Every structure is written in C-alpha cells, then in structure tokens.
Amino acid sequence: MAQPQQQQKPKNTNNFMNYFNTKVLPVTSNIESYRSKIFIAVAVWAAIVAVPSLFFSLMLLFAQNVPIVQKLIMIATFLIPTAIAVSIPLFFVKGLYGMFAKEKVIPALLGFWGNYTYVPPMNIISAIYKAIKNKTGFGGFCSELTKDKKTNISVNPTILARLLQFSTINYDDKIVGKHNDVQIEIAELATSYTTTSRDSDGKKSSTKHTTFSGIVFSAKLNKNFKGITLVSYDNIDKRRALRPTVGAQEISSMSLADALSFGTKIAGVASAVKDMVNTAQEMQNQGKSQEEIQDAIAAKYGNNNTAADNQPPLKMDDVHLEDPLFNRKFKMCSTDQIEARYIFTTAFLNRFMKIAETFNYRLKAVFIDNNVYILIDSRSAVVLNRKNWFEVPFFKSCKEPKNYQEFLNDFSRLLAIVETLKLNQNIGM
Secondary structure, rough: OOOOOOOOOOOOOHHHHHHHHHHHHHHHHHHHHHHHHHHHHHHHHHHHHHHHHHHHHHHHOOOOOOOOHHHHHHHHHHHHHHHHHHHHHHHHHHHHHHHHHHHHHHHHHHHHOEEEEEEEOOOHHHHHHHHHHOOOOHHHHHHHHHOOOOOOOOOOOHHOOOOOOOEEEEEEEEEEEEOEEEEEEEEEEEEEEEEEEEEOOOEEEEEEEEEEEEEEEEOOOOOOOOOEEEOOOOOOOHHHHOOOOHHHHHHHHHOHHHHHHHHHHHHHHHHHHHHHHHHHHHHHHHOOHHHHHHHHHHHHHHHOOOOOOOOOOOOOOOOOOOOHHHHOOOOEEEEEEEHHHHHHOOHHHHHHHHHHHOOOOOOEEEOOOOOOEEEEEEOOOOOOOOOOOOOOOOOOOOOOHHHHHHHHHHHHHHHHHHHHHHHHHHOOO
C-alpha cells in the first residue's frame, strides 16, 4: 500500500534564481517598460471616464430636496456605465498584454528545465493579438482563430471523451518537449456541454456545465498494450468509455478542427464528419434517444465496441487492485483485466499513488495506444486551487523572480510525473 508522502518540493530553487537573473531578467526588463506604459494609459483613461461621473455623483449625493432612493438610482446611472467603460478596456488590454508577455517570458522560463516549446492558446484575444502583431487585418484574425496546432503527442478529443462528457473544448496554454528522454505534452484546457430547458411559461434557458478545467499531461509509456484502461476519482461511464463523442450534440458542437480529427480517425476521410452529423441530427429530430443514436452511428461507422476479425466485442469491466487506498480513492475499469495489472504492477501503483497525493488524488487517467493521459482537475485540487496555470503577472512586476514561484512549483510538479512514474523505464520495473 502506498505510504503517505511529503508534499513534493520544486528542486534547485537557488539555481533558478541564478538562471532568472541571467536569462529571464533581460527579457522581463523590456516587457516591464511596456507594462508601465499600459498602466499609465489605463489610469489616464480611467481618470477621463471616472472623474466626471464621480463629480456628478457627489453633486447628487449632497443635493437638497431629492429623495434618497432617487439619489441612489441617479448615482447608479452614472457609476455603472463608468465601471463598464473602465473594466472592458482593462480586460481587453490585460488579455493582449498577457499574450505578448507569455510569448516572450514563458519560453525564457522553460529554458531552466531544458528545450521546451510553448504553444500559445487559440482564442479571440490571441487571434486579435496576432492579427495586430503581423498586420494581417480581419483576414489574419479569421485565419488565426481557425488554425489547428499539432504537436508530437496530440490530446485527441476522442481520448478525453472516454472520461468526460463535453461538446466544447477550450484550449489554453500548451508546452511540448522532452524530460528524461520522454516526449511529453502539457496542455491546459477546459471541457463543457450545454443543456436547454423550459420553465412553466415556456421560456427557454441554457445552462453550461463545465466537466473539466485543468491540465492534461500526455506521455508515451515504455510498455506495449492494446486495450483501454481508465482511472478516475469519480464514476466512469462505461458506455462513453467505449463509444466516445458520437452523440448528435457532441459532434455538431465540436470545433471544426476537433470534428475533422474525430471524423478522420473513425472513417478515414473528413467527409464522414458531415454525414455523421446529419445522421445524428436526423435521429435526434425524430426523437431518438442518445443511446439509439450512438448505437446507429456505431453500427454505420464501426468503433471499438464492434466485433472485427471474428473477435468478440470489447467490454469495459471494473478492476480492483490490491491497494485498499487506491480502491477507496479511484474507480478503475479496463477492456483487459490482465493488461490493466500488467500496467499497474505493484511498483507502478505505488508510484502512481505518490503522484496522486501530490495533486490531492483529483486525477483521471487514460492508458491507450501505449500512451498515458493524466487529467489534473484544477477546480478540485486543493493543492493548486486556481483557475489558470502558467501566467505572467499583470498587476505585479514581471521583473521580480518571486512572482514566478507559482510557475516554478507547477512545472516542477508536472515534470515530477515523469521522474516518479519512471516513464523513461519499463513501467513494470
């Protein structure tokens, strides 16, 4: 049974200080000058907008013969638009600064650990930033917004869908490189789906359900296996584990790049996506259940649960290991009980539990195609307890090394996954 471990500390803090002063500080000093100018510009804008509103609000506050309720309403009429007029530009400028600063600072920080590539997020802010930077206008903005970024180990939506229900993936920062000769990918992302309902008056409303927000750590294992093994701190939907992302809503709501990737994987051609969406949508319009839609698409296109080459269809069964703590903290299922134990030897299980404790046991993992995908949920990880990873400070000086302590801690813990699990060795050793 895995024994309690001390919280993992990042290594070489003194070396990091020396590295920061020689390699990072020259970069951040230049960026700090831009940050100072941005704050001055924002402060001037805020003063231009806010001072008149505050002046009129004070006049109303001390006005005679005006009821207090009327005063408050009139003051709110001034102050609420003022707050919006100040906060929206601040949010926009902060986002553009974040893209600019991270593009420069994060690669410099990553050099402390070796040769890593930083891939910025794809979103509206990043598309605007690159269109401005490259002077490509609206056409460049559209091109950047739809661009697909590939890496050596890609976080495929069909992999995530074995453990998560979602119709949308929002990608954030991504880091790719090698640690101890193991190719790894660290991707920050969030998954969600939306449901609609009607109240008693027939009014329609939508609710967004976030199913994951955090880090997906990907690496190739030094061990061959053919089945699918899943580990999760909460329940596992076995039907979804075998038949990922085949519902009408899930396909039609995926981004173009994800949908094409999904269609190519299943049918071998991108045109299958359109046909699959149409089939699922028609069945949904006919009132068919999600289970019926999934079965129909599985029968038409084939998937992991379909018999082939005279082999029986795959089944997903519960797996119970010998470690009682693991069995209390996690659910585990696999298409091959023997193979699951071939992966989770006693040595590997003990190492996995050390990593799990570091992240408060809030992990999900997929072992498939000789790869491991470890999902670290930031929303429920008490150790981390944050919304965003790998950020460059905006309201603090970017020249101070202490403001990157969180980055140092996070990346050290993530690299420790390779070291602790000994991914560069045979995982049974």
